[in-house]
Amino acid sequence: MSVGGVEVERVFIGAGCNRIVHNVSWGACDLVAFGAQNAVAIFCPKTAQILTTLPGHKASVNCTQWLPSNKFAFKAKQLERHFLLSGDADGAIILWELSLSDKKWRYVLQVPQQHKKGVTCITGIMVSQSDAIFSSTSSDGTVNVWEVVLPSVFGGDCKLSCLASLFVGSKPMVALSLAELPGSTGHIVLAMGGLDNKIHLYCGERTGKFVHACELKGHADWIRSLDFSLPICTNGETNSLLLVSSSQDRGIRMWKMALRSLANSKKKEEISLASYIEGPVLVAGSSSYQISLESLLIGHEDWVYSVEWQPPSSSSVEGIACYQRQSILSASMDKTMMIWQPEKNTGIWMNVVTVGELSHCALGFYGGHWSPKGDSILAHGYGGSFHLWRNVGVDYDSWQPQKVPSGHFAAVTDIAWARSGEYMLSVSHDQTTRIFAPWLNEPCLKNGETWHEIARSQVHGHDINCVTIIQGKGNHRFVSGAEEKVARVFEAPLSFLKTLNHATSQIPSFPEDQVVVQILGANMSALGLSQKPIYVQAAYETPDRNGNEGLDTLETIPDAIPVVLTEPPIEEQLAWHTLWPESHKLYGHGNELFSLCCNHEGKLVASSCKAQSASVAEIWLWQVGSWKAIGRLQSHGLTVTQMEFSHDDNFLLAVSRDRQFSVCSIKQTGMDEISYQLLTRQEAHKRIIWTCSWNPFGHEFATGSRDKTVKIWTIEKESSVKQLLTLPQFNSSVMALxxxxxxxxxNDGLLAVGMENGLIELWNLSVRRTEDGSITMPGATAALAIRLDPFMCHVSSVHRLAWRNSEKSQDSRSMQLASCGADHCVRLFEVQVV
Structure with a gap:
């Protein structure tokens, strides 16, 4: 193939949410933004797909805020462009612009005068179509207030001015809310709460100068969330605001701010309960507002991390911007979200909807958010997961769980494709192994195929470093290695095989084996280290929990119920009911495992561990099936970082931290016996060699190193290795090939190169051979085919790249490339060779 064009399209992104409180924001454009490590990820709740990730932050993203937010959706119907603020753990805040018509994103600016420590909360309000005010708080004890004039055309300049920089002392604020005061005063009120258990109200004008107006006491622990309502309309006038606050004291308080003149006239008529619990008076210019505690909501059993007013419906009263619905959503560490509304007759606020309480896997919610229309609610949980409920009832409320994107919430260390490419499997430092597959019968996207997580086959007690799928015949199996000295072998249960058939709508993968697979699913053990099988016949018997079986008291974990999924699963099903049983443990290594690979015939697995000496750095060879250790190769002095079998299984290539690569020849001598011999070991790079990959058509291979180079080598006459080519130096360490x-x-091919800065490049490689197999001069040629757009790539180290090995792609011009990285993301690209 001559050096032709290559086109790359994004197919899928899987990522979990950073586990932090103000990380998620649902905008008026009906998209959700959240932080996934250093990236800002954007997902569409309608398709349950992550659309893009925005690169720009150098540290973990802590909080996001849309302008306009869902609260101002009624004002945003004609808006062509929406803006997003994101703050990170270094104190930087970035403003992004989204053009709705062509779905294009643009990095607008970084807010100057950044915080000295991590940004913990950003809040913003639209004061007109092109004017917004936002405020940010940080653990450095400062709160900044900014005004931003948004550009009138896409790509125009933003005007940013600092209205105030408030120092709040040694106890930082962690929750903020802004509002315009009712009555035409032009004043802005800023509420903040944090570690001193009080709510502080600051008052200011659009010209700046925010002054401390008053403080509200009542909460007995840190304040975690604050939200102002839009002006409340009574008797045709908007003269009061409501502020809702939530705290680690498990309580939610609602405060009313009413224009003073109105409050005084009321007092003469009646003595209400409010007059006994009146708070301070807030003075703004010539107006003053009486603050009173309106309601105290008790119902959660743990810290309440967020409260949010339901977004208003569009204007219903003439002359008034909108109608604020009397409904709030709270999310708590007790694994529930609640909707509270006042009772019609008494006006007492009651809990009318509770969701989430049945799941034993969510480990608490960090925040809850309304959709702009108020018909869906979204929580994000401790496990980096999303939980979405939609009100599907017509005459009465019926909140049903919906599909959401999912993914790892820590660095993804390795990926592997199923042998026919039906799914990809990824492992991560979040201690899980996840399976992503296309769900074919969904009527949403092109080719009718959308990718989803369909199983969480391993949930472990250690960070998982490496994985390999057994390539040979028989049931689906994989081996994973974690921060322990044992490799573990897993086998697909019957429930997974049936789910896979639903997903790919194919005839069963192994019709003859389905009868043989007697294991339906797996249960988690008490310490989360091994997964025990649930047998088909046992699944229909009810276990006698009260019998005299002498059950360990730790074993009170609920039993898994393996299910055959007929549509993409939600978090509650994934986290518990899709485990694979563990069939073997492979003991032998002296340190935690670092890399694994399987040969193409599916008969040998090679493993390596972290090592500081030659004896520990041995590569162990295991026989698939009997799982006996049948070989120990000594070829390196430090950790072997990656291994790969040549496509004819005659050679095993290994690269190491000792800057050398080694090639061993491997021959099958008997049924259970192999002979292996070290052919060569060579110092190849100036720094650690991270990665290697074989040419599928021959005995050429590539090595990539921290020294920012990729070298191409060939095995000559089965004994010596010769260097063919060095690619031009890259801008960053090469981590994956x-x-x-x-x-x-x-003998043409494409080499995918993944770097430490997250970027991916594709190179055309061509190796010329003569009839007798010897290499001609110049031997090999390489040319850059395409640099992937940074908006498509990872935002930190790429850990592994893997081409999808489907039968179709052997000589076709359309292939798929999977990648994973330190940014918690698993990505899939469609590559077209033009």
């Missing part, structure tokens, strides 16, 4: 063949006749 994957070589795919394009044309067997001309």
């Amino acid at each position: 994957s070589w795919v063949g394009l044309d067997r006749q001309s």
Whole structure:
């Protein structure tokens, strides 16, 4: 193939949410923004797909805020462009612009005068179509208030001015809310709460100068969330505001701010309960507002991390901007979200809806958010997961769980494709192994295929470093290695095989084996280290929990119920009911495992562990099936970082921290016996070699190193290794390589290169051979095919690249490339060779 064009499209992104409180924001444009490590990820709740990730932050993203937010959705119907603020753990705040018509994103600016420590909360309000005010708080004890004039055209300049920088002392604020005061005063009120258990109200004008107006006491622990309502309309006038606050004291308080003149006239008529619990008076210019505690809501059993007013419906009263619905949503660490509304007759606020309480896996919610229309609610949980409920009832409320995107919430360390490419499997430092597959019968996207997580086959007690899928015949199996000395072998249960058939709408993968698979699913053990099988016949018997079986008291974990899924699963099903049983443990290594690979015939698995000496750095060879250790290769002095078998299984290539690569020849001598011999070991790079990959059509291979170079080598006459080519130096350390063949006749291929800065490049490689197999001069040629757009790539280290090994792609011009990285993301690209 001559150096032609290559086109790359994004197919899928899987990512979990950073586990922090103000991380998620649902905008008026009906998209959700959240932080996934250093990236800002955007997902569409309608399709349950992550649309893009925005690169720009150097540290973990802590909080996001849309302008306009869902509260101002009624004002945003004609808006062509929406804006997003994101703050990170270094104190930086970035403003982004989204053009709705062409779905294009733009990095607008970084807010100057950044915080000295991490940003913990950003809040913003639209004061007109093109004017917004936002405020940010940080653990450095400061709160900044900014005015931003948004550009009138896409790509225009934003005017940013600092209205105030408030120092709040040694006890930082962690929750903020802004509002315009009712009555035409032009004043802005800023509420803040945090570690001193009080709510502080500051008052200011659009010209700046915010002054401390008063403080509200009542909460007995840190204040975690604050939200102002829009002006409340009584008797045709808007003259009061409501502020709702939630705290670690498990309580929610509602405060009313009423224009003073109105409050005084009322007092003469009646003595209400409010007059006994009146708070301070807030003075703003010539107006003053009486503050009183309106209601105290008790119902949660743990810290209440967020409260939010239901977004208003569009204007219903003439001359008034909108009608604020009397409904709030709270989310708590007790694993529930509640909707509170006042009772019609008494006006007492009651809990009318509770969701989430049945799941034993969510480990608490960090925040809850309304959709702009108020018909859906979204929580994000401790496990980096999303939980979405939609009100599908017509005459009465009926909140039903909906599909959401999912993914890892820590660095993803390795990925592997199923042997026919039906799914990809990823492992992560979040201690889970997840399976992502296309769900074919969904009527939403092109080719009718959308990707979802369909199983969480391993949930472990250690960070998982590496994985390999057994390539040979028989049931689906994989081996994973974690921060322990044992490799573990897992086998697909019957429930997964049936789910996979639903997802791919194919005839069963192994019709003859389905009868043989007697294991329906798996249960988690008490310490989360091994997964025990649930047998088909046992699934229909009810276990006698009260019998005299002498059950360990720790074993009170609810039993898993393996299910055959007929549509993409939600978090509650994934986290518990899709485990694979563990069939073997492989003991032998002296340290935690670091890399694994399987040969193409599916008969050998090689494993390596972290090592500081030659004896520990041995590569162990295991026989698939009997799982006996049948070989120990000594070829390196430090950790072997990656291994790969050549495509004819005659050679095993290994690269190491000792800057060398080694090639071993491997021959099958008997049924259960192999002979292996170290052919060569060579110092190849100046720094650690992280990665290697074989040419699918021959005995050429590539190595990539921290020294920012990629070198191409060939094995000559089965004994010596010669260097063919060094690619031009890259801008960053090379962390991952994957070589795919394009044309067997001309020995052309594409080499995918993943770097430490998150970027991915594809290179055309061509190796020329003569009839007798010897390499001609110049031997090999390489040319850059495409640099992927940074908006498509990872935002930190790429850990692994893998081409999808489907039968179709052997000589076709359309292939798929999977990647994973330190930014918690699993990504899939469609690559078209033009």
